[in-house]
Amino acid sequence: MDVVKIPTTPNGEMDYVEFENIIDKNRPAIINANIGTTMKGAVDDVDKIVEVLKKHKVKYHLHADGALMGFVLPFLYNDLSFSRYIHSISISGHKFLGVPFPCGIFMVEKKFKEYIVQKVEYISSLDATIMGSRNGHAPLFIHSCISKKGMDGFREDIYQCLYRAQWFTNLMKSKGIDAWINHYSITVIFPRPSDELIKKWALATENEISHVIVMPHVTKKLLYEFLDEYMVDKESNKIENEEDTNIEYIDNNELSATSNEIITKKNYYNNMFHNISTIGLGIISFIYFKFIKH
Numbered sequence: 445m446d447v448v449k450i451p452t453t454p455n456g457e458m459d460y461v462e463f464e465n466i467i468d469k470n471r472p473a474i475i476n477a478n479i480g481t482t483m484k485g486a487v488d489d490v491d492k493i494v495e496v497l498k499k500h501k502v503k504y505h506l507h508a509d510g511a512l513m514g515f516v517l518p519f520l521y522n523d524l525s526f527s528r529y530i531h532s533i534s535i536s537g538h539k540f541l542g543v544p545f546p547c548g549i550f551m552v553e554k555k556f557k558e559y560i561v562q563k564v565e566y567i568s569s570l571d572a573t574i575m576g577s578r579n580g581h582a583p584l585f586i587h588s589c590i591s592k593k594g595m596d597g598f599r600e601d602i603y604q605c606l607y608r609a610q611w612f613t614n615l616m617k618s619k620g621i622d623a624w625i626n627h628y629s630i631t632v633i634f635p636r637p638s639d640e641l642i643k644k645w646a647l648a649t650e651n652e653i654s655h656v657i658v659m660p661h662v663t664k665k666l667l668y669e670f671l672d673e674y675m676v677d678k679e680s681n682k683i684e685n686e687e688d689t690n691i692e693y694i695d696n697n698e699l700s701a702t703s704n705e706i707i708t709k710k711n712y713y714n715n716m717f718h719n720i721s722t723i724g725l726g727i728i729s730f731i732y733f734k735f736i737k738h
């Protein structure tokens with residue numbers, strides 16, 4: 445099966461113009477719409493996707509990858525349902541649902557399930573799993589998490605998370621940080637800090653951005669604590685960068701007549717150290733092989 449990646453707009457959402465240009469209009473397609481992208485929490489607009497597909501009379505199966513937000517968005521608006529255009533959806537159990545081990549929910553329209561259902565004589569039942577087996581604990585834990593918190597409990601959690609995520613974005617912005625958030629999202633995006641801070645807070649980071657996902661356990665206190673450290677980190681990086689830009693440059697012509705590259709003093713001393721160590725190692729090896737080995 446050919447896989448085609450559709451480019452995204454800067455907020456992480458599918459670029460519908462590119463989608464229309466790229467999609468092969470002469471054959472059916474399986475579309476994977478992102479209901480909350482991993483890094484930016486962007487939600488693809490299913491209406492716009494379907495509009496393009498219908499315009500070009502393309503037969504399709506529309507899957508919604510709702511790993512995190514598949515359990516959040518239905519509480520905010522009622523649009524994520526099979527009665528519209530989605531044929532299947534997947535939701536992680538260990539994300540917003542809070543199951544303490546990796547598991548998930550895959551839901552599909554009944555007519556598709558029938559393709560994989562098989563009667564298994566020795567269990568006197570139907571097997572509707574893709575792999576012919578599944579972890580029996582997962583549905584029990586998922587059921588327990590949902591019934592313990594209940595619809596009202598989840599609704600409350602979700603509103604609180606949305607509120608805190610927006611609050612934290614505004615707080616970061618008020619400190620001069622280039623933070624932003626997608627509409628109806630709990631993922632706050634900001635410029636990546638130092639590697640030490642990324643490691644300490646286990647921040648998901650991709651290229652120049654990192655994020656914080658404001659889940660129910662992420663309190664204002666924790667966010668303040670993180671922001672304090674982020675600010676200190678930002679300031680010390682700024683000072684380091686300023687120091688770097690203040691480094692006196694040495695024209696390489698002074699060092700080598702054949703090259704006119706410019707290198708910094710720091711690099712110069714590093715190179716010198718490297719050369720001295722290499723020469724030193726060479727002399728030691730020479731002494732070893734010449735005088736000691738035999």
Ligand SMILES: Cc1ncc(COP(=O)(O)O)c(C=O)c1O
Pocket residue numbers: 478480481482509511512535536537547548
């Ligand atoms: C959009 C999206 N899809 C899929 C996954 C993977 O989900 P799981 O951990 O349930 O395999 C993630 C995880 O971050 C995700 O963000």
